[in-house]
Amino acid sequence: MTHMHVAGSIHADAVSAAPNWLVKPTDANTLVDGLWSGTVARGDEGAIRIGGLTVNEIIEQVGTPAYVIDEVDFRGRALTWRQAFEDWKVYYASKSFLCSTVARWIHDAGLNLDVASMGELTVALRAGFDPARIGLHGNNKSDALLRVALTQGVGRIVVDSPDEIARLERLTAELGVRAAVQIRVTTGVEAHTHEYIATAHEDQKFGFSIAGGQALVALVRCFGSPNLDLRGIHSHIGSQIFDTNGFEVAARRTLRLMSQFKEATGVTLPELNLGGGFGIAYTIDDSPATAQDLARGLDEIIEHECRAFGLDKPILSVEPGRSISGPAGTALYTVGTTKNVELGGGQQRRYVSVDGGMSDNIRPALYAAEYSAVLANRVSPESPVLSRVVGLHCEGGDILVRDVFLPSDTGIGDILAVPASGAYSRSMASNYNHTPRPPVVSVRDGRITTLIRRETLDDLLALDAGLDDSFGED
Ligand SMILES: Cc1ncc(COP(=O)(O)O)c(C=O)c1O
Numbered sequence: 001m002t003h004m005h006v007a008g009s010i011h012a013d014a015v016s017a018a019p020n021w022l023v024k025p026t027d028a029n030t031l032v033d034g035l036w037s038g039t040v041a042r043g044d045e046g047a048i049r050i051g052g053l054t055v056n057e058i059i060e061q062v063g064t065p066a067y068v069i070d071e072v073d074f075r076g077r078a079l080t081w082r083q084a085f086e087d088w089k090v091y092y093a094s095k096s097f098l099c100s101t102v103a104r105w106i107h108d109a110g111l112n113l114d115v116a117s118m119g120e121l122t123v124a125l126r127a128g129f130d131p132a133r134i135g136l137h138g139n140n141k142s143d144a145l146l147r148v149a150l151t152q153g154v155g156r157i158v159v160d161s162p163d164e165i166a167r168l169e170r171l172t173a174e175l176g177v178r179a180a181v182q183i184r185v186t187t188g189v190e191a192h193t194h195e196y197i198a199t200a201h202e203d204q205k206f207g208f209s210i211a212g213g214q215a216l217v218a219l220v221r222c223f224g225s226p227n228l229d230l231r232g233i234h235s236h237i238g239s240q241i242f243d244t245n246g247f248e249v250a251a252r253r254t255l256r257l258m259s260q261f262k263e264a265t266g267v268t269l270p271e272l273n274l275g276g277g278f279g280i281a282y283t284i285d286d287s288p289a290t291a292q293d294l295a296r297g298l299d300e301i302i303e304h305e306c307r308a309f310g311l312d313k314p315i316l317s318v319e320p321g322r323s324i325s326g327p328a329g330t331a332l333y334t335v336g337t338t339k340n341v342e343l344g345g346g347q348q349r350r351y352v353s354v355d356g357g358m359s360d361n362i363r364p365a366l367y368a369a370e371y372s373a374v375l376a377n378r379v380s381p382e383s384p385v386l387s388r389v390v391g392l393h394c395e396g397g398d399i400l401v402r403d404v405f406l407p408s409d410t411g412i413g414d415i416l417a418v419p420a421s422g423a424y425s426r427s428m429a430s431n432y433n434h435t436p437r438p439p440v441v442s443v444r445d446g447r448i449t450t451l452i453r454r455e456t457l458d459d460l461l462a463l464d465a466g467l468d469d470s471f472g473e474d
């Protein structure tokens with residue numbers, strides 16, 4: 001199995017060599033392979049085209065900032081994951097991006113769906129997603145959420161704590177139903193990613209510890225519980241991970257736990273879910289594995305470990321989110337102001353302010369995540385200069401792209417395109433500074449479809465219970 005570099009597009013102290021995206025390119029207009037969704041290319045007129053439309057045509061209809069999903073790319077990726085992991089169940093992690101249309105695309109492609117809140121579950125059910133193909137996550141699921149899951153027939157509930165086991169026992173008895181459950185375990189794997197998105201080390205909130213013994217206790221307790229149908233184990237080690245060693249260690253530790261459970265009860269657990277977290281390319285330094293390579297590698301690991309523990313191969317699942325939705329999305333912004341800052345030693349940095357910012361992409365501020373950007377509405381013959389793409393919010397840390405070379409004449413009214421913006425951008429967007437959230441549109445064969453409309457100031461004002469309705473009227 002391939003062993004990739006660690007940290008990917010997230011700044012980590014461990015990254016020592018200067019990243020390639022800090023090397024001045026000969027032509028800043030080039031669209032680097034691997035960063036853009038499938039139909040993106042520069043048209044003859046120089047503007048970027050997505051789904052058969054130039055960005056100029058797209059923004060004429062939807063404005064900026066906007067998230068643009070390349071429908072063919074998104075649906076193609078979903079299908080690729082399902083085909084690559086053919087004997088596995090593939091759950092699309094809806095937290096990366098969900099709306100009713102996306103839920104239907106995922107359903108049509110034959111994938112299952114991972115939801116982690118009442119909101120995500122509600123969108124999925126309202127979109128008509130088969131509840132039996134939904135897995136429910138969360139470290140603090142409320143009675144109300146569990147009730148909906150149990151009454152609607154959600155396929156798997158991934159149990160995260162002893163309190164939740166008790167809650168499920170009470171609710172299943174009350175409702176007269178059984179719940180198919182997996183136990184979320186922490187494997188102690190230190191995933192090589194930003195600490196905020198690593199989830200399998202011991203000192204964090206998710207799951208039952210294998211090393212501490214709580215995971216085995218939880219499994220045995222659920223096994224003995226008449227209304228709980230214990231199906232297996234769930235492990236998720238973190239997100240934006242390139243180094244597959246972590247999955248290997250997690251597989252070994254979860255299978256060892258399965259063999260301990262077999263020793264204790266005589267029963268082989270039928271299912272193992274290895275979670276998501278597979279890295280994607282945000283900059284030219286990221287080289288993610290293909291779904292086919294990942295499937296082959298994970299299969300080999302599981303088969304090897306099952307032989308070693310004398311276990312039958314369980315029914316396996318993965319839960320990719322970012323690797324399906326991320327590369328399919330491009331964010332478009334309009335440049336509003338620029339300024340040059342002297343860095344010393346004759347160096348300059350050009351600040352390029354756009355009409356969005358940390359409210360539509362919090363990842364750079366939250367994880368020091370790196371992104372790329374290009375001038376999208378035209379090509380420029382001017383020399384590339386070191387630039388920083390910043391937003392319009394009242395924060396010095398309101399950075400969208402920390403370091404990028406843009407043509408020196410990039411200026412007011414130009415459009416910037418940021419690739420790999422389909423995951424955890426809209427889904428983590430906020431209304432900071434009372435900023436309405438951008439729309440999400442899909443494009444395909446020259447046609448634009450609104451998936452989520454642009455929020456308006458009226459949407460925001462409607463929540464303000466203290467406002468006089470007649471404000472602004474004559
Ligand atoms: C339980 C679980 N499954 C799947 C995912 C999807 O992760 P990613 O979008 O990085 O593939 C996450 C998010 O990290 C998660 O918490």
Ligand SMILES: N[C@@H](CCCC[NH3+])C(=O)O
Nearest residue numbers: 095197239240363423424
């Ligand atoms: N939100 C994170 C991923 C982790 C979320 C799920 N555990 C990101 O943007 O990378």
